[in-house]
Each structure stands twice: as C-alpha cells, then as structure tokens.
Amino acid sequence: MTRGTVDAGRDFGADLVVYCSDHQAGKLAAVALGVPALEVGNRVSWSMRDPGVREAARTNPRFGVVPDDSPVVLRLREALGLGEREPDLLGRIDPRAPSLGGLEHEEADPYDGVPWLPMRYVPYNGGAVLPDWALRKAARPRICLTLGTVAPLLPGGTEALRLLIDALAALDAEVVLADDETDLSALGPLPANLIPAGFVPLSGILRDCALVVHHGGSGTTAAALHYGVPQLLVPSGADNELCARRVTDRGVGLAVPPATADAARIAEAAARLLTEESFRHAAGQVRHEMAGQPSPAELIDRITAGAAA
Template identity: 60%
Template structure:
C-alpha cells in the first residue's frame, strides 16, 4: 500500500506524526511525507522520503510578515491567502498554500491512503481529490475526542469560506472525505481513550481509536554527560521553536535567574534562539542549542516549558513532572490538563517572577505526588496501542 502523510510545516505538528510513518514503512508500505519549509529537511533527516509541496517560498516568512510586523497581504497573491489571513491564521494559510501541491504529490505517488493531523486542511482535501480513504491523527494533548471545544475548533479547518473556495478552485465539489478513523494519542486520564475503548464521533459517526504517543524530537550524537546520572536534580528548560519568535524570551530570563540560584543542573534547549540579551548565563546552566528532549528528558527531575502539545506530551511519556508557562494557541489548555491531572503546575509567564519559579520548581522536586501522578500517566500511555498497531488496524479496516 502507498500511504501519503500530509502535514503542516511546524515541529509540533509533524514530529509527533513521524513514529507513525516509521511504523508504516516497517510494515512494508511505501510512504511519502508531503510538507514544506524547514520541516521538509527536518523530516528527510528522520529517514523519510519527503515532497516539498510549496517549494521556493518560505511559508513561515509569509505568516510572520502579517502577524509580527502588521504587514498586509500582497495584492497579487491568491484570494485564498487573503481569506486565510483574515479568518484562520496559520492553519488556514497552510491549507491555502499547500493543498494543490499535496494533491499533485499524492497523485504522482499513486497514494492509496492519506494520513494527516487534525489541524491540516490540505490532508482531507487531498483525500477527496485523490478519491482515497483517510486517517486523521489528533495532535493536541490538550483536546479530547469528547471535547466540544475540540469539535468547534476543528470544524473551522473543514468548512467555511476558505474550504469552499479551495473546493471550487480544485473542482472537488462537496464530497466529504472518507475518514476511516480518527486517532486519539492522549492518555485516558487526560481525556483520551483506554486501549480497549472506541468512541464514535457525534458529528459523523467516524470512530476514534486510541494510540500511544511516542515522542520524536530528532536524532543526536549523545554528549557524554547525558548518559551520566546527575549528582543533583536535572531540570530541562525549553520554550520550543515558535514562542521565542512570537513572544520573545523575557520569561526565559526569569526562569534562568530563578534556577541559577538553586542547587540544580539546568539543561537549556533553546534551539537557534538568540540568547545574547540574557547576558552571561548562570554557572549551573548547560546551554545545548537544539538537543532532542528525548535524549536527556529521562534523566530529569522536572521540565519547565511553554505548553506546546509535543513538549507537554514528551515528559508524560517519560514520567517527568512539569512547570508550564503557557503562551498562546493551545498552550493554556495544555497547562490546564497538566494541572488537573496532578502531573505538574502552571503560571502565567507575563506575571511570573524569580521567587515564584523557585517555589514551583521546588514543589515539583520535593512533593512526590507529582512524580507519582506522572508515573501513572506513563503507565497508561504504555498500555495503549502502538503506532504499529494502528497501521495494522488501518490495513484491516481497508479490507
């Protein structure tokens, strides 16, 4: 079987999909990932065959020109760009820019199935255009299959003026995608499904299947210190890839000032973010640039992060308590899930101060209930069907 995986060009949207792509390839299926921008190269380094469906243009530059600098759309750009900017933000822009290329790639590939994350409108539209079934993969730790908020938000990506225009331009009519199932990668106690549970979506009766979230953050040649047990609590710190660009790193300075005064070892994973405004880092901070979380997170006593979906899910997989400083988008919902389940704490990054960070991190380290709850969630996730199980179940559903 030939499986087209279609994903938007964001780390948090594509990286969680990669273990499922690996599972399909390991089962003997031909795979192709349709994406664009930086994520095309990132995915290729994960060993995947990749098609850049929007080559020669940086879609993130297009997005940031309108969001950060207040710039308006190019008067010569297609109407779907204008509608996307006005009504659907980045996900709409990805749909407008990537749908035609995704369909073209799937047609040339001869796709028998399209797999896509829930927020990526190009996926279901490609499945309709190609006349093949689809598998939709939920990609947010904060939303559950049963949540009304999930439904209301998700419907924006499959209806409205933008989708209507795309359907008209591509000659797709009003045929809905033939979705075999929707995948829920959340732990049962955090809104997901038990291993033996299935949930029929009340919108269209499509079943939701549970799947174990398997973190993928890239590969790395391990630094020697990673394999050594820390002689004091090791604290991971990251703001992901989007927050520093959109919101700056002022909250990061507060966190590092706080942790710099504690008897802990800090691993700062800031990617390519310019840290010069922070000045000299505290002596106990190890700045590692882009080092995959999965490399060093298992040895950490806690993690401080922004609440991105993948960044929230990874410490759940490893049983690590969390301090979430949520910024925007689904970050606050991720923080709410973490607090409600008792696997961590949260605070508004706009008002957090040094004393508060120290208090909250000490709480995570010293109060064993957080690690106990995190261990419970880890065990729940381990009991869910693996990505390989999902591929096998999909093949069986196709007959």
C-alpha cells in the same frame, strides 16, 4: 500546501492519507485523490471528541482550526473540483492518556459514526548525537528548560527565557537549556548551573530529567507525559493555557500564569515539583497508562489491513 499534498499523493500513488485534525490540506487531498483517510488528533489539550469543541474550534482562534466553511477552504474546494464531498474516514485517533481525556477503548463518534481509536503518543524530535553530559547520570536533579521552536522567536521571548533562567539559578539542580533559536549573547551572563545545549532531542534527555520547565506547547507537554516527568508551565499563546490546565488538573505539574510570573514564584513552584513526591507519582501513573495503549505501528497495521480488504 493543499495542492502540493495532492500532487505528492498522485506522484507516488497514495492509498491512504493520514492528516491532523486541525489541518485542512490532508483532508482535502484525500477527497481529491479518492482514497481513504485517517484523522489524527495532535493535541494534549483538546480533541474533537471533547464536549463543545467541534463548535468552539470553528470560532475560537486558540484552537488553530481552519473551519470547513472558511473562504480559503471553499476556494480550494472549488479549484480542486471537490464539491461538498468528504473523505472516506477509516477512523479518528485520540493519542491522549485516558485520565487526560483520552480513550480506554474504541468508540463511535456520535456525530457521524466514525470510530475513535486510542493510540499511544510516541515523541519524536529528530535524531542527534547526544553530548557526553547527556550520557551520564547527573549528580544533581536535572531540569530541562525549553520554550520550543516558536516562542523564543516571538516578541518577549528572550526576556521570558531570561526570567526562567534566573529563577532556576537559585536551585541546587543542573539546568539544561534545550534551545537553538535564541541568541545566547542576548541573554547576558549565564549561571553556573546552566548547560546551554542548543538543539537536543527531548526524546534523548527527558528520561533522565526530574523536571521539565516549558511554555505549554503540546509537543513538549506530551513528551514529558510519555516519560513520566513532572512539568512546570508558564503558558502563553495558542492552546498552551489549555495544556497547562490539563497538566495541573491531573496533578502532574504546576503552572505559573505569565501575568504573575516572577523569579520567586517560578523557583518556588520548581522546588515543589522537585521535592513533593505526589507530582512524580502522578506523572508515573500517566506514563503507565500511555504505555498500555496501542502503539502507532499496531494501529497502522490494523488500519492498512482494513483499507486493503
């Protein structure tokens, strides 16, 4: 991926490389191309700003970060002739709401002085023609159920999804299963309150949902925060447990640990989230915080103006 990124940058004459904080390809490409870079945090659960994360991310696989001194990175540096050069960083972006660990204003990184910049998270899940039901207001509370794009394919994914479907079947609610990865025939009979929607962009349906039930992925968590929707998480893998902790600590949702998850516990938690106003109020507060942050367009205008100066 790193070589391909370098080749692509050379082909179209890149003036700036924007890369995620847990990806090495963009960082190394910026050095190889000799152009400035912008580092973007892409996690709800953590940021390199957070105390102790820089060191923990080097040793804890949960963070998904490839350390700078890992053999694969050192080999790439040698192959590309980069030596020990680092990218010319114009800034680092933290897209989290302030009450979830994000920034209220710009601040310098005490590690190297690079400015940290706040930015509004804006979800994008691709385009699609929305089905008719998504364009109508639901007669009952609408629940979005999703396990993302990876979790359904992992061992136990079908069983985990079946458990959630059974739990939500007991509620007086419309449940939208946003999942095009699972073989529905493997799930057995589906309850009457379930709409198997296949792929549907979360950005197209969350604004009308009363609850999101999911696996704790950063993308789903952040999208729900953007739309001010309470969340129920059954987290497993990656940094999903860290996402669950952020959500529960802020009061915008509940989490049921997989080890103790059964249909009764999940249904009880979902019922609380649908009926207790405190969760929707807290989620609305976070949505308001995020709406007040600089948009990506505003930030990139500033960054590119600085790069051209």
